[in-house]
Amino acid sequence: MAVKLTMYHVYLVARKDLTELFRNRLGLAMLIIMPIFMMGMVGFIFPSNQSLGKVTLAVANEDQAYGLQKGQVSTSGLLVTYLNRMDNFTITQVSSMDDVRGMIQRGEVEGGIVIPANFTASLAAGRQGTLIVVTDQSNPQMSALLQGAMTAIFHQIGASFAEQKIESLIPTIKNPLAVIQPLTVNTQGAVPGNFSYFEFMAPGIMAMNVMMSVMTGLPAAISHEREIGTLDGMMVAPINRLSIILGKTLAQTMRGLLQGTLILIMAVTLFGVTIQGSLPLIFGLLLLDVFSFVGIGIVITSFAKDQETATMMMMTIMFPMMFLSGVFFPVQQMPWYMQDVSKLIPLSYATTALRKVLVLGAGIPDISSEIAVLAAFGVVFTAIAIPLFKRNMTR
Amino acid sequence: MRMSEIQVNDIVKKFGDFTAVDHISFDVEEGEIFGLLGPNGAGKSTLIRMLATLSRPTSGTATIGGYDIVKEDSKVRTLIGLVSEKLIMYERLTAEENLRFFGKLYGVPEDQMKKSIVELLELVQMTRWKDVQVGTFSTGMRQRVNIIRALLNKPRVLFLDEPTLGLDPQTTVEIREFIRKINKENGMTVILTTHMMAEADMLCKHIGIVDHGKVAALDTSSNLKKLVSGGEGTVLEFVIPNLDSGILTTLKSLSCVTGVSQEDPTHIMVHAIGADAFDIIIDSVRAQNGKITSVSSREPTLEDVFLQITGHEVRDSATQKIAVRRRGFMGGGARSRVR
Numbered sequence: 001m002a003v004k005l006t007m008y009h010v011y012l013v014a015r016k017d018l019t020e021l022f023r024n025r026l027g028l029a030m031l032i033i034m035p036i037f038m039m040g041m042v043g044f045i046f047p048s049n050q051s052l053g054k055v056t057l058a059v060a061n062e063d064q065a066y067g068l069q070k071g072q073v074s075t076s077g078l079l080v081t082y083l084n085r086m087d088n089f090t091i092t093q094v095s096s097m098d099d100v101r102g103m104i105q106r107g108e109v110e111g112g113i114v115i116p117a118n119f120t121a122s123l124a125a126g127r128q129g130t131l132i133v134v135t136d137q138s139n140p141q142m143s144a145l146l147q148g149a150m151t152a153i154f155h156q157i158g159a160s161f162a163e164q165k166i167e168s169l170i171p172t173i174k175n176p177l178a179v180i181q182p183l184t185v186n187t188q189g190a191v192p193g194n195f196s197y198f199e200f201m202a203p204g205i206m207a208m209n210v211m212m213s214v215m216t217g218l219p220a221a222i223s224h225e226r227e228i229g230t231l232d233g234m235m236v237a238p239i240n241r242l243s244i245i246l247g248k249t250l251a252q253t254m255r256g257l258l259q260g261t262l263i264l265i266m267a268v269t270l271f272g273v274t275i276q277g278s279l280p281l282i283f284g285l286l287l288l289d290v291f292s293f294v295g296i297g298i299v300i301t302s303f304a305k306d307q308e309t310a311t312m313m314m315m316t317i318m319f320p321m322m323f324l325s326g327v328f329f330p331v332q333q334m335p336w337y338m339q340d341v342s343k344l345i346p347l348s349y350a351t352t353a354l355r356k357v358l359v360l361g362a363g364i365p366d367i368s369s370e371i372a373v374l375a376a377f378g379v380v381f382t383a384i385a386i387p388l389f390k391r392n393m394t395r
Numbered sequence: 396m397r398m399s400e401i402q403v404n405d406i407v408k409k410f411g412d413f414t415a416v417d418h419i420s421f422d423v424e425e426g427e428i429f430g431l432l433g434p435n436g437a438g439k440s441t442l443i444r445m446l447a448t449l450s451r452p453t454s455g456t457a458t459i460g461g462y463d464i465v466k467e468d469s470k471v472r473t474l475i476g477l478v479s480e481k482l483i484m485y486e487r488l489t490a491e492e493n494l495r496f497f498g499k500l501y502g503v504p505e506d507q508m509k510k511s512i513v514e515l516l517e518l519v520q521m522t523r524w525k526d527v528q529v530g531t532f533s534t535g536m537r538q539r540v541n542i543i544r545a546l547l548n549k550p551r552v553l554f555l556d557e558p559t560l561g562l563d564p565q566t567t568v569e570i571r572e573f574i575r576k577i578n579k580e581n582g583m584t585v586i587l588t589t590h591m592m593a594e595a596d597m598l599c600k601h602i603g604i605v606d607h608g609k610v611a612a613l614d615t616s617s618n619l620k621k622l623v624s625g626g627e628g629t630v631l632e633f634v635i636p637n638l639d640s641g642i643l644t645t646l647k648s649l650s651c652v653t654g655v656s657q658e659d660p661t662h663i664m665v666h667a668i669g670a671d672a673f674d675i676i677i678d679s680v681r682a683q684n685g686k687i688t689s690v691s692s693r694e695p696t697l698e699d700v701f702l703q704i705t706g707h708e709v710r711d712s713a714t715q716k717i718a719v720r721r722r723g724f725m726g727g728g729a730r731s732r733v734r
Contacts (some may be wrong), residue, residue: 010502012496016485020485020487023487094652228482230484232449232479233497235496236449236472237472237501238501394448
């Protein structure tokens with residue numbers, strides 16, 4: 001009976017908070033715009049293969065093609081023609097290495113290729129021909145991409161040269177490529193379809209948004225009401241004071257889930273993410289996500305005297321959580337000590353579990369360990385938070 | 396003999412080293428309006444918060460309707476209504492939604508709620524605004540709804556912490572009338588805090604003068620005034636056209652003068668003690684070549700009581716005479732002691 005009454009009070013407080021939220025038009029608009037911005041940002045700013053499309057390159061062919069007959073094209077000449085034909089690059093031909101450097105320094109091109117003077121000579125003498133890729137160190141992301149792309153392209157060109165050579169040496173050969181590259185890699189995901197960076201991001205962004213919503217919303221809501229004085233009105237009513245914080249948590253959770261749903265809809269409709277796992281499980285996980293850290297929010301609420309302090313405390317905790325939980329970068333790519341830190345953050349588990357369900361179509365048994373850890377975090381934090389909250393309410 | 400609805404026993408509240416409420420004890424009779432009068436920062440609100448179970452006393456105790464405010468706080472909360480200094484109203488909810496929300500928290504049954512809301516809104520003439528969001532209301536309108544919010548659960552004890560603060564004179568009068576009315580009709584015990592002497596004088600049966608966290612005096616309004624007039628205290632109003640700082644300094648240095656306040660360039664109020672104070676003051680004004688065009692002795696008000704009671708303490712603790720209070724006692728005087 002007492003529980004039922006408390007639940008009713010929780011419902012009253014939550015409904016009141018949501019009514020206020022939905023009447024605040026600007027706030028509501030921001031609530032919807034925020035995840036859209038977030039998704040747009042992570043969806044578009046991270047470099048992908050498509051972003052190489054407009055790369056400008058300076059090419060310096062320093063090769064002196066010794067002994068070249070009339071009508072013959074040098075190997076280096078072939079290379080330049082080949083590069084020119086590729087859609088991904090805008091090629092500017094210059095005469096020397098220094099020109100390439102100069103153009104990169106002036107920001108006229110994003111990278112350069114130099115074919116050294118002895119290129120054809122080396123090949124003719126039966127040695128390896130070396131190509132120099134000049135990168136712009138001030139743009140590491142582009143350097144890495146360029147390096148990768150160039151290596152792949154030259155590898156391919158090299159292979160076709162080798163093919164021709166082998167064919168001329170052994171005319172009977174059926175498949176010269178099998179001689180040059182006996183091994184080849186065929187990448188396949190656990191589930192069919194192309195896996196994009198966005199599919200990696202979407203579950204994390206969802207988990208993070210729900211977390212942010214509750215973590216910033218809860219202390220702000222409580223300390224706001226404390227500041228304007230309305231909290232006293234609820235505190236002086238003959239209700240279990242726990243129902244105030246539970247009601248507020250419920251309202252903030254609904255707010256977070258609304259944002260999470262928006263993100264999911266956008267991910268599916270705009271960014272082509274396919275949901276492999278079950279939808280109820282996704283929402284179940286989001287709720288568990290909230291439960292796992294709501295205790296931290298309550299602890300901060302208990303300590304912070306005003307809204308400003310609460311927000312600052314929240315930000316301090318939230319930022320490391322965002323970056324260490326594997327939302328943006330895979331945890332496996334972090335140094336080992338940071339991986340250990342990441343294990344202390346509930347959001348890491350929520351992100352992993354959501355990712356498994358959303359992308360890999362995992363079921364409850366596959367993510368049981370994450371569920372257990374999240375539940376444990378929730379129980380521990382709540383057990384700490386509730387007595388603290390009750391004590392600090394009547395200072 | 397009526398029984399005590401509220402008993403406060405040696406209650407103390409400390410915030411760190413600062414003692415906000417310093418060993419206060421008093422009783423409040425059932426059905427009376429009890430006033431706590433004091434400057435800002437005197438500890439009135441802290442006291443109210445403790446009685447309303449919003450803050451725990453550092454030591455001491457109090458009972459409301461026989462229930463201990465700490466041990467039986469949930470029982471106490473069913474008996475009380477609170478109008479605190481800050482409005483307890485959600486701006487984005489309508490007047491009626493606000494009332495309903497709080498009514499439901501108190502478990503007011505639906506049929507009774509409907510009736511109460513209609514009646515109470517009518518009582519404060521807010522019926523036609525019931526479906527309008529509180530955020531669009533004027534301060535006075537908000538306070539009317541705020542007060543009836545505290546009445547929804549028909550509390551036995553109503554706490555009113557500065558209920559007329561920041562309201563225009565007309566609304567202030569209306570709210571006071573309203574307080575008197577609900578007290579009379581429902582026999583509700585009302586605890587009112589105010590820094591306005593006139594308000595306490597008008598409404599309250601008993602008044603406790605609170606200063607520096609202590610109750611400096613507690614009695615009926617008329618008995619408190621007798622402290623001034625029945626004792627040796629007098630209040631003299633002078634009009635001196637050639638008033639200058641020399642006269643003021645001289646007056647302040649007189650041992651029989653407890654306070655001097657200047658109303659305007661020619662008009663001063665002198666609070667004095669002693670049977671021969673009148674002569675001494677007039678002589679010293681003359682000695683400074685002051686031309687007195689008018690002198691009047693007036694009935695002491697609660698302000699005089701306040702000055703008499705707390706003024707000594709200010710002088711004692713600060714070991715100096717009371718400063719000239721340009722805007723009367725409550726203006727400058729109260730503020731000078733705000734911590």
